[in-house]
Amino acid sequence: MSILINKHTRLLGQGITGSQGLFHARLMLEYGTNLVAGVTPGKGGQWILNDKVPVFDSCKVAVETTGANTSVIFVPAKFAVDSIYEAADAGIQLIICLSEWIPIADMMRVRAYLTQKNVRMIGPNCPGLITPGEAKVGIIPGDIAIPGNIGIVSRSGTLTYEVLYALKQVGMGASTCVGIGGDPVRGTDFIDVLQMFEEDAQTDKVVMIGEIGGTDEEKAAEYIRNHLTKPVVSFIAGQTAPPGKRMGHAGAIVEGGAGTAAEKIKALEAANVRVAKHPEEIPSLLVG
Amino acid sequence: MNLHEYQSKSIFAQYDIPVPSGKVAATPAEAKAIAQALGGRVVVKSQVLTGGRGKAGGIKLASNADEAEQLAGQILAMTIRGLPVRKVLIDPAANIASEIYLGITNDRAARKPVLMASAAGGVDIEEVAHTTPEKIIRTHIDPLMGLRDYQARDVAIGMDLPREQWSQFIHIARKLWEVYRDNDATLAEINPLVITGDGKLVALDGKMSIDDNALAVGRHPDLEAMRDLDVEEASEIEAKKYELSYIKLDGNIGCMVNGAGLAMTTMDVIKLFGGSPANFLDIGGGAGEEKVAAAFRIILKEPNVKAILINIFGGITRCDDVARGILAAMAEVGVHVPMVVRLVGTNAKEGRELLANANMGTAETLTEAAQMVVAAAQGSEQ
Numbered sequence: 001m002s003i004l005i006n007k008h009t010r011l012l013g014q015g016i017t018g019s020q021g022l023f024h025a026r027l028m029l030e031y032g033t034n035l036v037a038g039v040t041p042g043k044g045g046q047w048i049l050n051d052k053v054p055v056f057d058s059c060k061v062a063v064e065t066t067g068a069n070t071s072v073i074f075v076p077a078k079f080a081v082d083s084i085y086e087a088a089d090a091g092i093q094l095i096i097c098l099s100e101w102i103p104i105a106d107m108m109r110v111r112a113y114l115t116q117k118n119v120r121m122i123g124p125n126c127p128g129l130i131t132p133g134e135a136k137v138g139i140i141p142g143d144i145a146i147p148g149n150i151g152i153v154s155r156s157g158t159l160t161y162e163v164l165y166a167l168k169q170v171g172m173g174a175s176t177c178v179g180i181g182g183d184p185v186r187g188t189d190f191i192d193v194l195q196m197f198e199e200d201a202q203t204d205k206v207v208m209i210g211e212i213g214g215t216d217e218e219k220a221a222e223y224i225r226n227h228l229t230k231p232v233v234s235f236i237a238g239q240t241a242p243p244g245k246r247m248g249h250a251g252a253i254v255e256g257g258a259g260t261a262a263e264k265i266k267a268l269e270a271a272n273v274r275v276a277k278h279p280e281e282i283p284s285l286l287v288g
Numbered sequence: 289m290n291l292h293e294y295q296s297k298s299i300f301a302q303y304d305i306p307v308p309s310g311k312v313a314a315t316p317a318e319a320k321a322i323a324q325a326l327g328g329r330v331v332v333k334s335q336v337l338t339g340g341r342g343k344a345g346g347i348k349l350a351s352n353a354d355e356a357e358q359l360a361g362q363i364l365a366m367t368i369r370g371l372p373v374r375k376v377l378i379d380p381a382a383n384i385a386s387e388i389y390l391g392i393t394n395d396r397a398a399r400k401p402v403l404m405a406s407a408a409g410g411v412d413i414e415e416v417a418h419t420t421p422e423k424i425i426r427t428h429i430d431p432l433m434g435l436r437d438y439q440a441r442d443v444a445i446g447m448d449l450p451r452e453q454w455s456q457f458i459h460i461a462r463k464l465w466e467v468y469r470d471n472d473a474t475l476a477e478i479n480p481l482v483i484t485g486d487g488k489l490v491a492l493d494g495k496m497s498i499d500d501n502a503l504a505v506g507r508h509p510d511l512e513a514m515r516d517l518d519v520e521e522a523s524e525i526e527a528k529k530y531e532l533s534y535i536k537l538d539g540n541i542g543c544m545v546n547g548a549g550l551a552m553t554t555m556d557v558i559k560l561f562g563g564s565p566a567n568f569l570d571i572g573g574g575a576g577e578e579k580v581a582a583a584f585r586i587i588l589k590e591p592n593v594k595a596i597l598i599n600i601f602g603g604i605t606r607c608d609d610v611a612r613g614i615l616a617a618m619a620e621v622g623v624h625v626p627m628v629v630r631l632v633g634t635n636a637k638e639g640r641e642l643l644a645n646a647n648m649g650t651a652e653t654l655t656e657a658a659q660m661v662v663a664a665a666q667g668s669e670q
Contacts, residue, residue, distance in 0.1 A: 020604070024604075077501070077504070077505045078505045078506070101501045101504045101505055102501060102505075103472050103499050103501045103502035103505065103507065104394060104472075104474065104499050104501060104502075105401075105431065105469065105472050105499065105502070108394070108399055108400060108401070108431040109431045109432055111399050111431075112399075112400075112430065112431050112432045113432065127603065139573075139603055139604055140603065141602070141603050141633055141634060144633065154549075155549065156547065156548070156549025156550065157547045157548075157549060157550075157573075157603070158545075158546055158547030158549065158550040158601040158603060159547060159549035159550040159553050160549075161601045161603055161632075161633060162550060162553070162601055162632075162654065165601070165632060165633075182548065182549065184394070184396045185394075185396065185399050209549070211548075211549050211552060212552070214396050214397075215396070215397060219397070235553075237549045237550075237552040237553045237556065238552040238556070239556045239559070240552075240555050240556050240559040240565070241552055241555070241568070242535075242537065277560060278553070278556065278557045278560060278654065278655060279553060279654065280653055280654055280655050
């Protein structure tokens, strides 16, 4: 078992005929992900990746033809919002949106719409997810993670790789690793993924990687205290960041007193979460 | 990105929100001419992107055009919280009976915009929100449906606004929502929204912030043109040209990292081992040679940088590209401080081979890298 994606996932790629999209589509396919279709308006009828993957003009036709149930979006921000709506309206159940710079107002509308349609989205501005040994959707490097019993959820990109890599060095593996993205409004929050890990039989322990800004970690701490029976280890990035400075992620803005690393660490420790001083300390905290 | 008061109020005016009939001036002579045209008493208001303008002496009342000219001269010579005053707004003095607060911002936790209003408007609104939160009336706005008139009316009722002002208030609230929505604002605020002696509502002050993502995708070139470069460090503007995310800090260890979360973590770990970062720098995904070289130049421009840590976890970014960028930059600008490099992930081996003869420290782990660079910085300080 795992969460969200596995070897049965039937993946559709939106925008995988561009150079970045194609590069990562190849890596996903080589990893063993069941990539069944691509969608690029105007390029329908082509076959890509050594004629293994057919390209369609629309999500609707791609879903009808291939039975795709999950979509990954590599489309630039300007067009990504429309791609999300297109996937949801075509019957896709799980959307992973990697695109960066989607305006907040657009995301608030997307979130409200997807909630009504009961469609789950991961991202935007995220690295995607990986269920080691089965499937990877997005850009997380495949060779830094091994299968195991640790569920990982993170707001960050490369910091997530850092943690997967540190775990692999000591032989620890992941059930699924989910990068939920760093934007202030996104499709899936910590709490959603924590609940999935709690219910997943393969996951025995959870690692949650947060960062400054917003109050998601505080809310997650509350949720952990009330609902999680599995042990949780955490790391919060931005402990030394000056307040009020934007650190590249739209979400990483410290608003007043709330959202600081100190506040988050305090809330997590109060929920019996072990908080690591640096990412390489996480494996030892998982053992203890 | 934040807009000046005069910019925000000109947008309000386009949406039929009543604002004073003032104009902006860059010289005392212009200020005088505006004051003459307005007639009577005027307010001279410094236009700088910081709070506390009034308390700093940047807002003054003038009883005639000559006094407006003189006060404009004083205020235009001021620097408020490090920002030079380049423009003053000359508004007719208002006849104020009471002051309301009205604002819209995003409530991240609710994933919706929220409209807030209070009968206790004015400079102490944050104090009001802190000590008597019940005096702030709030209503969330459905992002798919927008603000409904009944919601604005409920807010008016909640703040005990006299019935005579309801229709004006509902009109202004609805228009402020349109301003917010159409401009991808993250803040649209009128404080104070005054009730004048003859019962009219007027937006005396205005503040707007625009979502940087909406600007980044090129949706509002008109607003982008309003950007005030005074509030941005020159080095941060330079970084933006190369799509680097750079923030100058006070320490002496330059950092070059890919990814915002890992960049913050790298700073944290440097601090944990007794060092002090000189900057936050995220070279982003897919950083090639040119970007890396630009990042190098920006870091090395700071004279207090005594050592540099490069921490790259290759995913989209390929370590060999980064290594080539480092070598190119070293050849171009010359590096006189010690460097520690950590390359992991995509093409890390090729990257390390390229740097093998370049005379720099290499580290396997983040902990080790941080310890090495802290020691190197201490060494070159002495």
